[in-house]
Amino acid sequence: MKKADTRGKWALITGASRGIGRQVSFGLAEYGCNLVLHSRDEAHTTALAGELRAKGIEVRQVSAELSDPAQVESMLDRLVNDGPEIDIVYNNAAIQIGYHEDWLNVPTEEIRVSFEVNCTALIRICHRLIPGMIARGWGRVVNVTSGVKDQPQLIAYAVSKAVVDKFVMDTADHLKDKGILMNLMDPGWLRTDLGGPNAPGAVESVLPGALVPVLIDDGTVGKLYHAQDWAGKELD
Numbered sequence: 001m002k003k004a005d006t007r008g009k010w011a012l013i014t015g016a017s018r019g020i021g022r023q024v025s026f027g028l029a030e031y032g033c034n035l036v037l038h039s040r041d042e043a044h045t046t047a048l049a050g051e052l053r054a055k056g057i058e059v060r061q062v063s064a065e066l067s068d069p070a071q072v073e074s075m076l077d078r079l080v081n082d083g084p085e086i087d088i089v090y091n092n093a094a095i096q097i098g099y100h101e102d103w104l105n106v107p108t109e110e111i112r113v114s115f116e117v118n119c120t121a122l123i124r125i126c127h128r129l130i131p132g133m134i135a136r137g138w139g140r141v142v143n144v145t146s147g148v149k150d151q152p153q154l155i156a157y158a159v160s161k162a163v164v165d166k167f168v169m170d171t172a173d174h175l176k177d178k179g180i181l182m183n184l185m186d187p188g189w190l191r192t193d194l195g196g197p198n199a200p201g202a203v204e205s206v207l208p209g210a211l212v213p214v215l216i217d218d219g220t221v222g223k224l225y226h227a228q229d230w231a232g233k234e235l236d
């Protein structure tokens with residue numbers, strides 16, 4: 001695989017504090033990216049930031065509760081106005097609130113909050129940060145989706161991920177000739193706080209596959225990358 005040179009590029013990783021986002025942060029650090037670590041509270045990423053700085057990269061921390069549009073806009077205002085200029089957006093943060101055996105009684109509030117965090121915030125982050133990528137003629141956007149299907153018990157989460165898929169399908173082609181590659185990444189079912197203890201995969205198995213849609217340099221857009229296709233392998 002011909003890899004893009006990501007050394008010194010700035011990547012925003014949402015939901016970097018734990019689980020898959022934490023793995024992606026370490027993975028991108030290995031490829032020389034400087035990182036902006038997002039979580040709901042900067043205290044959640046302080047120790048991680050220290051570990052990553054020890055690898056010789058620059059690290060900043062940001063916070064926003066993604067169900068609160070005002071916090072999302074405030075975080076984005078700071079990034080757009082004060083920098084750093086973001087070259088890579090890794091939209092990883094998401095919530096999966098409840099498993100409803102009584103699946104015809106999913107609370108309206110759960111659907112609303114799931115869409116705010118998993119869709120609205122993700123779309124706003126893309127819309128606010130892509131113009132800078134266009135101006136600089138280079139960018140990577142990775143939006144994390146899920147293989148969840150046939151589970152109406154998780155319908156708020158599942159449908160929110162379908163929105164992410166549709167967003168990428170309808171947007172990616174319009175960015176390709178601007179040097180911006182937008183794609184989807186499905187990590188597989190992994191043992192994290194969201195995935196739960198019964199998931200078959202270790203969270204570490206998301207690497208190196210989760211890095212592929214950042215490192216590609218072949219013009220691919222709108223593709224669903226399955227991180228598990230690279231589990232246990234080296235990127236050639």
Ligand SMILES: NC(=O)c1ccc[n+]([C@@H]2O[C@H](COP(=O)([O-])OP(=O)(O)OC[C@H]3O[C@@H](n4cnc5c(N)ncnc54)[C@H](OP(=O)(O)O)[C@@H]3O)[C@@H](O)[C@H]2O)c1
Binds near residue numbers: 067147
């Ligand atoms: N794990 C799986 O099996 C699996 C399978 C398919 C897809 N995925 C996808 O992979 C991504 C990461 O999942 P994960 O398993 O790593 O999740 P996780 O372990 O639950 O971590 C979630 C991350 O998102 C942040 N976050 C949670 N709620 C937030 C909110 N309301 N506002 C802002 N940030 C919030 C958390 O930050 P705080 O420290 O502030 O809480 C944390 O960093 C998600 O998009 C998920 O849908 C996971």
